[in-house]
Amino acid sequence: MRKSLVLGSMLVVPVLAAASLAPLSMQPGSRVWVDGTSTTRSWHCESTHAVGSAAASTTDLAQLANVGSASVTVPVATLDCRNNTMNGHMRNALKAAEAPEIRFRATSVKVNATGADAGTAEMAGTLSIAGQERPVTINATVARENGQVRVRGSKRITMTEWGVRPPSLMLGTMKVAPAATVGFDVVLKP
Template identity: 30%
Template structure:
């Protein structure tokens, strides 16, 4: 029977630990942040014309797992945007939108992740809580995460939302002559850095 020395066992153990460290180094979870690199575009329809409101204000935090040039996991994600940072081309529309969004009592729009899956192509399916106009509902946001050349991560996606689900009365204008549709699309683009 061949004897195995303590030195040989120690060397093999060290080799295994080094290989595991190298293997897991490429899959490290890291914290990312975005301040004023959060772009939201809310678009909808009305009886007169389509409309759009945009914001480039906000803050987001995330924990991503990155393997080389691919995002492979997301364990934390939150973003918040001041509701009144959303602007259209018409201040009268903004005023009516802020009233509908109840910005005096609910000054922010926010999302907080509860769980996520990331596909091989970078598609992130994020389950979480979306808060609009003081109402918080469970929802799924779907976006695509891309690692940029500078190692920042950009996540882009969109979500169709029913205003009535969030207890929002669709705004009307010109004493009710122009009414907005119930459904809006919220498009987002967030660029995270370490």
């Protein structure tokens, strides 16, 4: 009896240890968007189908001072501009057939807790758009809410730096500006 108890304990400990090391993963309610302007109006395209994780196993902000890595992936086909024509132009501009995902991979995440449930984060890594990767640093706010971590931020980019040619329509009378803002509001939990 004692041997089976010891053997059972030996099997349970690695399982519990692995569970405690489970990374934080993105939860429903997370969203990523791209905002920009054109010569005729501003535009907003959003996806609620992003997936991602962070190499941390706690939502305690004080223990998240340095997170080794994090990632977010957004399928381009899930970005919705609430206009089918615009969706098509956006997907063509982002080269969705060749590069079907927008990805951010952070190799360093520094969290600065400003209180028990709030803080800021600086994420350094690579942003991949239209198959082109560029190094970026993104600043965000972090908050602990209902046992989860909510991370919100944005990064202003110039599309042409990623090889994206802003759409131009009606013989050039309607042009999309090359500057855009990639924003995110993601919820993570173990």
